[in-house]
Amino acid sequence: MVATRRALEQGDIPQASGSTARTKPWTRFRSRFLKQKAGVVAAAFLLLVVIVAAIGPLVAPLDPNEQNLGAILKYPSAEHLLGTDDLGRDVFSRLLFGTRVSLLAAVQATAIGVALGLPLGLIAGYLGGRTDRVIMFVNDAVMSMPGLLLAIAIVGMLGPGLTNAMVAIGIIFAPHILRIVRGSVLEVKEETYIEASRSIGTPLSRIIFQHVLPNVRSPLIVGVSLMAGRAMLNEASLSFLGMGAQYPEASWGAMLGRAFPYVDRAPFLIVFPGITIAVVVLAFNVAGDALRDSLGRETRTNS
Amino acid sequence: MSSLALLVMVSAITFFMILLVPGDPAMTAAGPEATEQQIEETRQRLGLHDNVVVQFGRWILRAISGDLGSSLQGGTSVSQLISERFPVTLGLALTALSLAVIVAVPAAIIAAANRGKTVDRLITLVASAGVAIPTFWLGLMLVVGFSLYTRVLPSSGYSPFWEDPAEWLRYIIMPAVTLAAAPAAEIARQLRGSMIGVLEQDYVRTATAKGLLPRVVLLKHALKNAGVPAMTVIGLQATFLLGGSLIVEQIFGIPGLGALSINAVLQRDIPVIQGAVLVAGIAVLIVNLLVDLSYRTFNPKVR
Amino acid sequence: MSQQPVLEVTGLEVNFAGKKKAFGRAAPIRAVKGVSFSIQPGETLGLVGESGSGKSTVARAVMQLIEPAAGEVLLKGREITALRGKELRVTRRDIQMVFQDPYSSLDPSMLIADSVGEALEVHDGLRGHERDARVAELLELVGLSSHHLERYPYEFSGGQRQRIAIARALALNPAVVVCDEAVSALDVSTQNQIIGLLEGLREKLNVAYLFISHDLAVVRHISDRVAVMYFGHLVEVGEVSQIFERPAHPYTRALLSAIPIADPLRQRSRKTAMLTGEIPDIVNPPSGCPFASRCEFASGMCREQMPEFREHNGSSVACHHPLQT
Amino acid sequence: MTEAKKGNSILLAPAVDILLAPAVESDKAPEPVVSVRDLSVEFATERGWQRVINNVSLDVSPGKILGVVGESGSGKSVTSLAMMRLLPKQGSRIAGGSIHIDGSDMQALNERELSAMRGNRMAMIFQEPMTSLNPAFTIGDQIAETVRKHKGVPKKEAWKRAVQSLDDVGIPNAAGRARRYPHEFSGGMRQRAMIAMAISCQPRVLIADEPTTALDVTIQAQILKLLRSMCEDHGLAMMFITHNMGVVADICDDVAVMYAGEIIEQANIYDTFAAPKHPYTEGLLRAVPRLEGRSELASIPGKTPAPWDMPPGCRFQPRCPYAIDACNTGQLPLRQIGDRTSRCLRAEDLDLKASI
Amino acid sequence: AAAPASNVATDPTAVLRYIYPNAPGTMDPHVVNTAFANVPLFLVFDRLVHVDTAGKAIPGLAESWEYSSDGLKLTLHLRKNVKFQDGDPFNAAAVKANIEHGQTVPASFVKGDLSSIASVTVVDANTVELNLSAPDVGLVLKLSDRAGAMISPKSMASANLNVHPVGAGMYEMNGDYQVGVKFAVKKFDGYWDPSAQKLAGVQMSFMADTTAILNSIKSGGADAGVVREPEIDGAKAAGLQVVEGYDLGFGNILMNPELVPALKDERVRMAVNLAIDRKEIVDGVLFGYGKVTNQPFPEGYFAHSGSAANYAYDPEKAKTLLAEAGFKDGFAMTIDNVPGPGTRINEAMAAQLAKVGIRVTVRQTEAAAASAQYGAKKADALSVRWTGRPDPTSTLSLIFMPGGSNNPSNMASENAIALFNKQKAEADPAKREALLQELSKELVDHPPASNIVLFQSVTATAGTKKVVGLEGYVTGKLEFRGVGMTK
Numbered sequence A: 001m002v003a004t005r006r007a008l009e010q011g012d013i014p015q016a017s018g019s020t021a022r023t024k025p026w027t028r029f030r031s032r033f034l035k036q037k038a039g040v041v042a043a044a045f046l047l048l049v050v051i052v053a054a055i056g057p058l059v060a061p062l063d064p065n066e067q068n069l070g071a072i073l074k075y076p077s078a079e080h081l082l083g084t085d086d087l088g089r090d091v092f093s094r095l096l097f098g099t100r101v102s103l104l105a106a107v108q109a110t111a112i113g114v115a116l117g118l119p120l121g122l123i124a125g126y127l128g129g130r131t132d133r134v135i136m137f138v139n140d141a142v143m144s145m146p147g148l149l150l151a152i153a154i155v156g157m158l159g160p161g162l163t164n165a166m167v168a169i170g171i172i173f174a175p176h177i178l179r180i181v182r183g184s185v186l187e188v189k190e191e192t193y194i195e196a197s198r199s200i201g202t203p204l205s206r207i208i209f210q211h212v213l214p215n216v217r218s219p220l221i222v223g224v225s226l227m228a229g230r231a232m233l234n235e236a237s238l239s240f241l242g243m244g245a246q247y248p249e250a251s252w253g254a255m256l257g258r259a260f261p262y263v264d265r266a267p268f269l270i271v272f273p274g275i276t277i278a279v280v281v282l283a284f285n286v287a288g289d290a291l292r293d294s295l296g297r298e299t300r301t302n303s
Numbered sequence B: 001m002s003s004l005a006l007l008v009m010v011s012a013i014t015f016f017m018i019l020l021v022p023g024d025p026a027m028t029a030a031g032p033e034a035t036e037q038q039i040e041e042t043r044q045r046l047g048l049h050d051n052v053v054v055q056f057g058r059w060i061l062r063a064i065s066g067d068l069g070s071s072l073q074g075g076t077s078v079s080q081l082i083s084e085r086f087p088v089t090l091g092l093a094l095t096a097l098s099l100a101v102i103v104a105v106p107a108a109i110i111a112a113a114n115r116g117k118t119v120d121r122l123i124t125l126v127a128s129a130g131v132a133i134p135t136f137w138l139g140l141m142l143v144v145g146f147s148l149y150t151r152v153l154p155s156s157g158y159s160p161f162w163e164d165p166a167e168w169l170r171y172i173i174m175p176a177v178t179l180a181a182a183p184a185a186e187i188a189r190q191l192r193g194s195m196i197g198v199l200e201q202d203y204v205r206t207a208t209a210k211g212l213l214p215r216v217v218l219l220k221h222a223l224k225n226a227g228v229p230a231m232t233v234i235g236l237q238a239t240f241l242l243g244g245s246l247i248v249e250q251i252f253g254i255p256g257l258g259a260l261s262i263n264a265v266l267q268r269d270i271p272v273i274q275g276a277v278l279v280a281g282i283a284v285l286i287v288n289l290l291v292d293l294s295y296r297t298f299n300p301k302v303r
Numbered sequence C: 001m002s003q004q005p006v007l008e009v010t011g012l013e014v015n016f017a018g019k020k021k022a023f024g025r026a027a028p029i030r031a032v033k034g035v036s037f038s039i040q041p042g043e044t045l046g047l048v049g050e051s052g053s054g055k056s057t058v059a060r061a062v063m064q065l066i067e068p069a070a071g072e073v074l075l076k077g078r079e080i081t082a083l084r085g086k087e088l089r090v091t092r093r094d095i096q097m098v099f100q101d102p103y104s105s106l107d108p109s110m111l112i113a114d115s116v117g118e119a120l121e122v123h124d125g126l127r128g129h130e131r132d133a134r135v136a137e138l139l140e141l142v143g144l145s146s147h148h149l150e151r152y153p154y155e156f157s158g159g160q161r162q163r164i165a166i167a168r169a170l171a172l173n174p175a176v177v178v179c180d181e182a183v184s185a186l187d188v189s190t191q192n193q194i195i196g197l198l199e200g201l202r203e204k205l206n207v208a209y210l211f212i213s214h215d216l217a218v219v220r221h222i223s224d225r226v227a228v229m230y231f232g233h234l235v236e237v238g239e240v241s242q243i244f245e246r247p248a249h250p251y252t253r254a255l256l257s258a259i260p261i262a263d264p265l266r267q268r269s270r271k272t273a274m275l276t277g278e279i280p281d282i283v284n285p286p287s288g289c290p291f292a293s294r295c296e297f298a299s300g301m302c303r304e305q306m307p308e309f310r311e312h313n314g315s316s317v318a319c320h321h322p323l324q325t
Numbered sequence D: 001m002t003e004a005k006k007g008n009s010i011l012l013a014p015a016v017d018i019l020l021a022p023a024v025e026s027d028k029a030p031e032p033v034v035s036v037r038d039l040s041v042e043f044a045t046e047r048g049w050q051r052v053i054n055n056v057s058l059d060v061s062p063g064k065i066l067g068v069v070g071e072s073g074s075g076k077s078v079t080s081l082a083m084m085r086l087l088p089k090q091g092s093r094i095a096g097g098s099i100h101i102d103g104s105d106m107q108a109l110n111e112r113e114l115s116a117m118r119g120n121r122m123a124m125i126f127q128e129p130m131t132s133l134n135p136a137f138t139i140g141d142q143i144a145e146t147v148r149k150h151k152g153v154p155k156k157e158a159w160k161r162a163v164q165s166l167d168d169v170g171i172p173n174a175a176g177r178a179r180r181y182p183h184e185f186s187g188g189m190r191q192r193a194m195i196a197m198a199i200s201c202q203p204r205v206l207i208a209d210e211p212t213t214a215l216d217v218t219i220q221a222q223i224l225k226l227l228r229s230m231c232e233d234h235g236l237a238m239m240f241i242t243h244n245m246g247v248v249a250d251i252c253d254d255v256a257v258m259y260a261g262e263i264i265e266q267a268n269i270y271d272t273f274a275a276p277k278h279p280y281t282e283g284l285l286r287a288v289p290r291l292e293g294r295s296e297l298a299s300i301p302g303k304t305p306a307p308w309d310m311p312p313g314c315r316f317q318p319r320c321p322y323a324i325d326a327c328n329t330g331q332l333p334l335r336q337i338g339d340r341t342s343r344c345l346r347a348e349d350l351d352l353k354a355s356i
Numbered sequence E: 001a002a003a004p005a006s007n008v009a010t011d012p013t014a015v016l017r018y019i020y021p022n023a024p025g026t027m028d029p030h031v032v033n034t035a036f037a038n039v040p041l042f043l044v045f046d047r048l049v050h051v052d053t054a055g056k057a058i059p060g061l062a063e064s065w066e067y068s069s070d071g072l073k074l075t076l077h078l079r080k081n082v083k084f085q086d087g088d089p090f091n092a093a094a095v096k097a098n099i100e101h102g103q104t105v106p107a108s109f110v111k112g113d114l115s116s117i118a119s120v121t122v123v124d125a126n127t128v129e130l131n132l133s134a135p136d137v138g139l140v141l142k143l144s145d146r147a148g149a150m151i152s153p154k155s156m157a158s159a160n161l162n163v164h165p166v167g168a169g170m171y172e173m174n175g176d177y178q179v180g181v182k183f184a185v186k187k188f189d190g191y192w193d194p195s196a197q198k199l200a201g202v203q204m205s206f207m208a209d210t211t212a213i214l215n216s217i218k219s220g221g222a223d224a225g226v227v228r229e230p231e232i233d234g235a236k237a238a239g240l241q242v243v244e245g246y247d248l249g250f251g252n253i254l255m256n257p258e259l260v261p262a263l264k265d266e267r268v269r270m271a272v273n274l275a276i277d278r279k280e281i282v283d284g285v286l287f288g289y290g291k292v293t294n295q296p297f298p299e300g301y302f303a304h305s306g307s308a309a310n311y312a313y314d315p316e317k318a319k320t321l322l323a324e325a326g327f328k329d330g331f332a333m334t335i336d337n338v339p340g341p342g343t344r345i346n347e348a349m350a351a352q353l354a355k356v357g358i359r360v361t362v363r364q365t366e367a368a369a370a371s372a373q374y375g376a377k378k379a380d381a382l383s384v385r386w387t388g389r390p391d392p393t394s395t396l397s398l399i400f401m402p403g404g405s406n407n408p409s410n411m412a413s414e415n416a417i418a419l420f421n422k423q424k425a426e427a428d429p430a431k432r433e434a435l436l437q438e439l440s441k442e443l444v445d446h447p448p449a450s451n452i453v454l455f456q457s458v459t460a461t462a463g464t465k466k467v468v469g470l471e472g473y474v475t476g477k478l479e480f481r482g483v484g485m486t487k
Ligand SMILES: Nc1ncnc2c1ncn2[C@@H]1O[C@H](COP(=O)(O)OP(=O)(O)OP(=O)(O)O)[C@@H](O)[C@H]1O
Pocket: A003, A004, A005, A007, A008, A009, A010, A011, A012, D043, D044, D045, D052, D070, D071, D072, D073, D074, D075, D076, D077, D078, D079, D088, D091, D092
């Protein structure tokens, strides 16, 4: 409905020429974001999670690493709000402590994925030609390798530990980010405003940073929010294989992974971290979607 | 040609990576109870003293002539191992993918057609949740629900399709559902997004103006155009699934490629790893080819 | 004609990669074939023609946005097709472009001040207030006010956006501005305002325009000379009055006679020779005159031999049978 | 234009002929097939429901072409979409009025009846031929689909008819071209394909929203000729939206001029061009660039008011050179002035001219 | 726990569905590289010597045997009228062929076990003499392992021995082994001891995850299978029978004092032993399924020392000892473990050791890397489970003696070395027993540098109530002799 939209925009001329009203990007972003109720709830929840990650150790009722082999796999009680794990540790406290680890894990993996995927995706997409082919060749090669194998190999080389595991996940994610970015760069590249900027004599780096980057923001945000969630899930898988969080650190994924053999005896061990992960990942996705919609192109279609 | 190069590249990366990772193929080949001397003899026998490039060259030359070597664990030929395991993974992957598509496509269409309404919100939320739930958590919950409490389905194991299709289905259905959750969610998200984009296009309005019923407009005119990005996602998911899913195969005791390759990695069984990666690589190439072919039907503009 | 032309194009050819066949190489699409023209300082050359005839491609090649397959582009006497990197960027000061679509030629996520000021930052290193002051000046020049600085493109109407695009093109005092259908998207009244603006600027700054449009009335109004394109070739070039009053090429004449006149009495009483016949396929171009398939005067020679450019009644024309008036 | 000048006297004759035609017919005027009464449309915006179309009424009789002109954003497209009941389901509503097309009350129809109507008894051609055809289907498929839907003919027959209508709109080698995809067509051919699709079921009413804007003049001329002959030969009633006054002059019988969501003037085409009865029409006609020589290009100063910011009284009054105090008070309805209508308070006492 | 099979009427047509966690890479008993393979393999292969549930050698394909007085010759008297599954007779020539096969086949794993045999002499059809290069008292028990598994000589040359083995065992292959997945066997009609064959066949499948195994049994997908400590209670709660076999395996920590110098001091090692609360580990981590011990050989086994003390948990004394040794503030070390059930033991231990100031970094390293790192002297310590060997000599030499692959620091007390060498040459079983017991006591009194024993482990088999005849073997390897199913 191209024609209609344009007409609609023209209907806004008087508003634009009202001389005092300045549209600050932040104000518009906020007003748009606040309109998305689900997004607001998700963001508020994530904020809460971050706070817990920061102050969790202070509010935890018990020492999360205190073992009590005499009281393992105990159902929730007044003393242990969410029960005890297979070494008699307090699940609730570990969950609180795990927040920081899990969040950090997600951030690390995502950061590495973006740090690798974004620049290469921009370069491949914008330059095209031979550079693109070479980058995409390596990218496809990495992508077509089984992810877990890569993870094991990378962790094997770097040594076990959460950070290394997250580096591995980041490396595995990078090709996906790369593809997303490249795809939208290819789209954005064809836009007339890029050509217009080139015709002015704008250097390549500036075109990429000033024009291309802000316009691949939306898909990138969605990709990143999905990835942050994925990272948590993958951390759980790697912890399940012993490559994630190491003793005595608690991560949600590790908690979930080690609760496996006790499904029928202590199902709560699986339920609580499982739900926590699911809810946080969900919040990432929902908030990411809302963020995208609020940051989206400055057009009128979605208001 | 370039696909062949890709396969060689992937094989080479894998080969060198495995050799870089700590862990000695000779040691695992000789077994956990082996003596130093046995390990050394194994090393000699397997030619592990040679330069890595020589080793890789040897492998690739043999691979080209169709000989993938034999497992370091007991000497079964790799091609036999893979020909036993791949059909299992293929069946599982195809079932999971079909499930995902069957669920996701209608859901996405319904959501897109009712954009912004409650149905749409609900479907979007469920889709986000599908991405958020840890795979093995879901698998375990299914086992608890359908095998341990109600005993309607076997908790683990596998029965080949050609022996008894009904039995095969009983074994495959839970793993398939577990595997399908995330791809279904992702396909639904993607398809909904592109459907919404397509529904804004002028030609959709044309179709309505032609007097087509909303259903026809949606299912014929919009869906076909939204197909390309959706196919990309489906293809991506297919390659994931075809690589074999370790966790799901482990939970359900399914003898697929995932289990084979993870064991091979843990045992540094290089020929098997190489074989599995090669198969996964070929699967990726074939899927990409199919996706490309589907682009042609969906979008005549692609060549 | 004594002056050195500010822009001189000779033998410009542009090819696009064609569709790939299942096997074998793609034959290139020859979108522009041997186009030559020149523009004096302060002069406006109108470029008209069939849609798809390669007008935009000429513009983009002149702007060095796509690489021509052959030919030279001399800007202020300097050959620029071979320039790369920084050298090329510096040359761009002198030649700027206004694009057809005012909706897509401004970065939607950038403030107007940044869009217009970009050239100033890149070339003159202006920053902050200094830059904003200059941008405000430019906006005034095109009839907008400085309070529009901190707004986004979506807040503007098409006409306003086109003014912004013009302000951006003028930021560096270019010698030539290429206007590719710069007014086609606007309604008549707004279109007239923009044309008035362009004319005013030409007076003030002595810029030269390469003015591409399929609205012949507008071309007639603004141009000093007119070039007519058909199927990648230039078919006729001449003074504006010459072209409009004594067209020499049959296509030019057909074009002119197809313009509807905004007067029902006169329009309906007009005898218009409707063009018939097929437009040739760009992938398999004919060997002779491309217009032969639609030309009432076409002879056997036309179908076999591409006509050379030659002087005829004061304009240059590529036709075996130029019209006599 | 030398030709026109010298042939003035001779060529006036057919013009007069045409001029007289409607007068003769008006006695036993055929029932209009399109009858829109007091149509109002509102859109949901950040400022609530805004009325963008206000009390629009128009009629089109069989075999006639009604031109609709006006500033961009004045509501031409919205009017036509409302008539087709194609306005977006969310965020828009018809706030009043009635639409009768070929005897059916468009607002009373359900989805199924609407689809039986659309493409069959009424069809529409959109402005953007580049984006209005589905890139995923062949041209032939897209046309045949309409035929099959409405005429219930078998596949083969529908295909034949599709080829036939492509042939009708002058696409060479129609049988072969029908198997092509839109992207393989040039802009002009796409637009012709759109038209072929619209006429494939021989509709009674055709709405064309800027059908030739994207085309160059030679192709435009061909298409206009085609449309004109459709009306004359098949008694098609057409509503033709355009910015190009030359096109209006070429093919329309009547003209409705829209400004800010209202029809401000409607009249026979010759009357309008000879003596507009609204200052906006005058401004519009004067802004049309002339081919003869380098005259000054006129434009209307000021801007269109936004829907929420409409001045009281005449909506054009803030930009109107002839405005008087009375213009900004009270509602100004469309008034009958002879056999034409105008909203201008001073329609009778102003002597407006299309050119200076 | 199991009902003796002979008392119960079994269903001769029943097929047992059994799930086992460790899939062999090949079914060639001389090549397969892990003792876990014995469980599936010995369905098909019979061995020269059998063991009873307590691990004592009892007649198998050899009805009796004797050493020459100098210990350099072992004479085996073979069972008569025994047939391989392909119909060929089992006789002295077959034994000779098998031993030579085991010694020479590429990738032979039993080469080591058979290394003391210099040559084989066929005396008559049912008598063979094994001529030894040096006395080897452990040889008889080694012949109860894969080294003594008899392959039909005809099939030795076959290319698919690895998936379609032919032996003289209770059951013969029914189709090929699908490597790593499953195989089926059916009753071998010519078996010499029909009383051991209570089933019509066995379907053996492999699943690495014991939780999945238990789930499968619980949901009716299998009749029996191996479970680990965490699953035992669950199995019992589900109404399954669980056969707990205390075996020769033990949980232990391998150490390399070269990387952790503190451990070179015997007092420090004693302190570590005292600081570990073994009972808490067994009760808490192993859910009570294990036996607290600090000896490599379990109670009741002939090498077990009855007089050696069981370390009591005594953190105070541990602290004192550490202080004496100059480590008042403790020391730091990293203990690796392979991800899986062992993780918890390592973590529990780390918490216990922390209380006396020993700062343990728990590091999970996948199996291949862990053993390679430890073998390459790059890892301080490794928390593992030893699977046990049929003869004490192997266990002792591999873990406790200099040159053992699990003792990278090559440290051992002189007394221990002397005792070890003495027992190796002692042909008299009784005297050898005494020497081994003395060695066990030496290892308790003077904690070795290479190893800390934590507990004796259990091999548990869970099965439905229909399965009868399941027994726990001290070898940890279930044999299907007499296993059947009720109707
Ligand atoms: N979907 C919509 N939502 C809100 N307002 C709309 C919508 N579509 C159109 N409008 C408003 O309706 C008014 C009329 O638009 P319309 O498209 O009918 O103009 P037009 O006369 O066709 O203009 P043009 O000549 O540019 O095509 C405009 O002011 C526009 O802002």
